[in-house]
Amino acid sequence: MLIDSYGRVVDYLRVSVTERCNFRCRYCMPEEGIENLGHQSVLSYEEMFEFIKICLDNGVTKIRLTGGEPLVRSGIENFIAMINGYKPGLDLAMTTNGFLLAKKAQALKDAGLKRLNISLDSLDPKKANFLARKDVLEHVLEGIKTACELGFGVKLNTVALKGVNDAELVELMDFAKSCNAQIRYIEFMENSHASGELKGLRKDDILGIICQKYNLKEITKSPNSPSSLFKLEDGYKFGIIDPHKHDFCATCNRLRLSAEGLLIPCLYYEDGKSIREAMRAGDIKKACEILREVIANKPEKNKWENDGKGEISSRAFYQTGG
Numbered sequence: 001m002l003i004d005s006y007g008r009v010v011d012y013l014r015v016s017v018t019e020r021c022n023f024r025c026r027y028c029m030p031e032e033g034i035e036n037l038g039h040q041s042v043l044s045y046e047e048m049f050e051f052i053k054i055c056l057d058n059g060v061t062k063i064r065l066t067g068g069e070p071l072v073r074s075g076i077e078n079f080i081a082m083i084n085g086y087k088p089g090l091d092l093a094m095t096t097n098g099f100l101l102a103k104k105a106q107a108l109k110d111a112g113l114k115r116l117n118i119s120l121d122s123l124d125p126k127k128a129n130f131l132a133r134k135d136v137l138e139h140v141l142e143g144i145k146t147a148c149e150l151g152f153g154v155k156l157n158t159v160a161l162k163g164v165n166d167a168e169l170v171e172l173m174d175f176a177k178s179c180n181a182q183i184r185y186i187e188f189m190e191n192s193h194a195s196g197e198l199k200g201l202r203k204d205d206i207l208g209i210i211c212q213k214y215n216l217k218e219i220t221k222s223p224n225s226p227s228s229l230f231k232l233e234d235g236y237k238f239g240i241i242d243p244h245k246h247d248f249c250a251t252c253n254r255l256r257l258s259a260e261g262l263l264i265p266c267l268y269y270e271d272g273k274s275i276r277e278a279m280r281a282g283d284i285k286k287a288c289e290i291l292r293e294v295i296a297n298k299p300e301k302n303k304w305e306n307d308g309k310g311e312i313s314s315r316a317f318y319q320t321g322g
Contacts (some may be wrong), residue, residue: 001059002255002291004265004298012062012224013055014256015048021069024133025119027159027188027198031133043261045079047279051257052083054287060255062091064117068133068259071100077107084112093117095157099136101143105150109223115153117184118144122165131164144179154181159188160201169209172306177236184227184239189267192255203242204227210238224253243267255294263290265298 002010024031043054045052052063063083070076084092093115094108101118120140122128128137147154156176160169169185176183188200207230210216214232221229227239256264261276273294278286 002055002295004295006298006300008252008298009059010253010255010295010298011060012064012254013052013060014064014066014254015052015072015156016066016068016256016258017045017048017079018042018068018073018094018259020054020072021067021097022072022099022134023069023136025097025121026131029163042259043276043279045075045082047261047276048257049079049082049086050284051279051287052285053086055073055255056087056090058288058291063093065092065094067095069097069099070094071096071104077104077111079111080099080108080111088112091115093153095119096143097132097136098140098143098147100139102139102146104130105143105146105152107151109150113152115155116147117155117157118147119158120144120172121158121161122168124165124168127168128164131161144181148179148181154179156181156183158183158185160185160206161188162199162201162205166201166205166209169206173210173214173236173238176238180207182238184241186241187243189243203240206240215269224251226252234277243302249299252298255298265294267302271299272298 004010023029023031052060057256065076065080067073080092084090092113094113096119098118098120100109101116120141121131122137122320124139125135128140129135144154144156152181156172156179157166158169158172160166165172173183185201185206187202187253188198207216216230216232219229219231219237221227221239226241226243227241229237229239231237252266256267256272257275258272261274261279263275264272275287275290278284278290
C-alpha cells in the first residue's frame with residue numbers, strides 16, 4: 001500500500017502515453033503546438049507496463065490513460081490489453097477528446113477498457129472550432145455515440161468558460177442526460193500555456209446557471225472523487241471539478257506518470273522525478289525507491305487554492321493529462 005506523509009492512500013495512477021494531441025485547445029496548448037519529443041525520450045509501452053506492474057503490486061487499483069490525446073499513439077489497444085491481462089478486474093479508464101474514438105472504440109472495448117471521459121466543451125460547431133482550433137464537433141459526437149452504444153461507462157468533461165460556452169451549460173447537461181452519461185463541469189485551471197483571453201466560471205457561477213432551469217441539491221461525493229456532486233429532482237447526477245476550493249486536495253489519491261517517465265505527485269509538473277533510466281536499466285529496486293520518494297513528497301495542496309489567488313502553473317496539461 002502506498003501512503004503519503006499526510007495519511008492519504010495513493011491507489012490511482014494516471015499515465016500520459018503521449019504529449020502529442022490532434023487539437024490545440026485554448027485552455028491547454030499554444031496555437032503553434034509543441035515540439036515533439038524524440039523517440040528515445042518517450043517510454044515504450046513495455047517500459048510503462050513494467051512500472052505499472054510495480055504500482056499494481058503496491059496497491060494501485062485504478063489506471064487512467066491520458067495524453068496529450070492517447071488515441072494518437074499507435075498500438076494503444078495492445079497496451080490496454082497488456083494491463084488488463086495482468087489484472088483483469090482493474091478499473092481501467094481513458095480520457096480522450098473523442099475525435100478518433102468512433103473508429104477505435106470497439107478495439108478499446110475488446111482490449112479491456114471499461115470507462116471513458118470525453119471532452120465536450122460546446123455543441124455549437126463554431127464554438128467547438130474556436131476552442132479546439134479545428135473543426136472537431138461532428139467527429140466528437142460520433143465518438144460519444146459509439147462509446148455509449150458499446151456500453152462504456154461515459155462521462156463528459158466540459159471546461160466552463162465565461163462568454164464562450166456559459167450559455168450552453170444547460171444544453172450540454174441535457175445532451176449528457178440523453179446519452180445516459182454524467183457531465184462534469186470543470187473550473188478553468190490557470191496555466192501559462194493557456195490563452196490569456198479565457199476567463200473561467202467558478203462553481204457558484206455554474207450552479208447559478210443550472211438553477212435557472214433545474215432544482216438541485218448537493219449530495220455526498222464518492223471518496224477520493226475530485227468533483228463536487230449534485231442531483232436534480234429527476235435523479236440525474238452531475239459533477240463540478242473545482243480545484244480552487246480549500247478541500248479539493250484533502251482526499252487526493254492520485255499519482256501521474258508522464259510519457260517521458262516523470263513521476264508526478266501533484267498537478268504541478270515541477271514536482272516530478274524520473275523513473276525512465278531505472279526502467280530502461282531494468283532496475284526495479286531503484287524504480288520502487290523513486291516511487292516511495294515521490295509518494296513521501298506528495299504535497300498537501302495544489303497551488304490553485306484561495307479563490308483563484310494562488311499561483312498560475314507553468315506545467316502543461318498535455319504533459320500529464322490534467
